[in-house]
Amino acid sequence: MASTSTTASSTGSPTPPRANDHRLRGRRWWLEIGWRHLVGVVMVVVCAVPLLYVLSASFNPNGNLTGSNQLFRQFSLANYAELRSAGFGRWAVNSLVVCSVTAVGTVVMGAAAAYAFSRFRFTGRRATLTTLLLLQMFPQMLAFVAIFLVLLTLGDVIPAIGLNTHLGLICVYLGGALGVNTFLMYGFFNTVPRELDEAAKIDGATHAQIFWGIIMRLVTPILTVVGLLSFISTYGDFIIARIVLQRADQLTLAIGLYNWGSDERNAPWGLFAAGAVVAAVPVVLLFLLLQRYIVSGLTAGSVKG
Structure with a gap:
């Protein structure tokens, strides 16, 4: 039996997977876990973009939202200073x-x-x-x-x-x-x-x-x-x-x-x-x-x- 196992390893035949290897791979991983990561990334983007837009508009000294379409194009604390008055x-x-x-x-x-x-x-x-x-x-x-x-x-x-x-x-x-x-x-x-x-x-x-x-x-x-x-x-x-x-x-x-x-x-x-x-x-x-x-x-x- 020892000689048989030695011969199988020397011929380069693939070794069978371990019995305790439960990791998901390929299509099965996407069906069970991968889609959750994708949904999570999409929801993070959906929630973060409006917040970033408002933050960018607060730093825009022009005082309008159309000028904030390009995020953080201008940076000024004038709006925050005006809040006090x-x-x-x-x-x-x-x-x-x-x-x-x-x-x-x-x-x-x-x-x-x-x-x-x-x-x-x-x-x-x-x-x-x-x-x-x-x-x-x-x-x-x-x-x-x-x-x-x-x-x-x-x-x-x-x-x-x-x-x-x-x-x-x-x-x-x-x-x-x-x-x-x-x-x-x-x-x-x-x-x-x-x-x-x-x-x-x-x-x-x-x-x-x-x-x-x-x-x-x-x-x-x-x-x-x-x-x-x-x-x-x-x-x-x-x-x-x-x-x-x-x-x-x-x-x-x-x-x-x-x-x-x-x-x-x-x-x-x-x-x-x-x-x-x-x-x-x-x-x-x-x-x-x-x-x-x-x-x-x-x-x-x-x-x-």
Whole structure:
């Protein structure tokens, strides 16, 4: 047998493939793996080209989009310097204040409601959960006429939460975000063992101590996700903010940028592109800072009991 194997190797006959060689080659590789790389490259190009175009337009001092067809043909920071004198800073502060307060309020209100539905048993609990599930099927913008009339009437009684007030806009956002976020947190709260609550009660802890000291720490990932989603949705909202805010000093970024681009003939597109680039920075930073919490929340929620 040894002589036979020696003869086969000396004659140069091809050796059979190894039994453990599972690598894909040729047509089979393209059918199973290669097309995925191709689709990925196409999607990267589709997503990257508009971003590069806007970035190129922001560096174009001519102030028009037609001159930006050749990417980065001109490079100037004049548009970014002009943002300071165009009211962009005031709009950015307004947006950050409104979105931050809305995100915090959404997390606190949603967590409190989800804890009550998850831990307590009371009359109408199931019906209320079903109502919250049905309410999230209708976008808040469908009620913009009612929102305008309510704030208009409410402003005569309590001017602090009427039209042209950031507090009124925050209240509108909080009212529309309670349903979907409560239902989302409710499922995550159910994954926390009830034995922790019972052990804390034996030690003399109240419901408030259990909620703030134990439960809120264990559900930090879902709180982060809800806060981030709330911030992003309100940061880019235009319709509700346009209805509530009308004075120039109260505008948010979405309304201010729209006012720049609403004039089809004389719109400062270079300034608009620069503002869009700067406006995207807070959202990108939040994603980078909270990425590990988001990933841990998704993975933890998928394997918990």
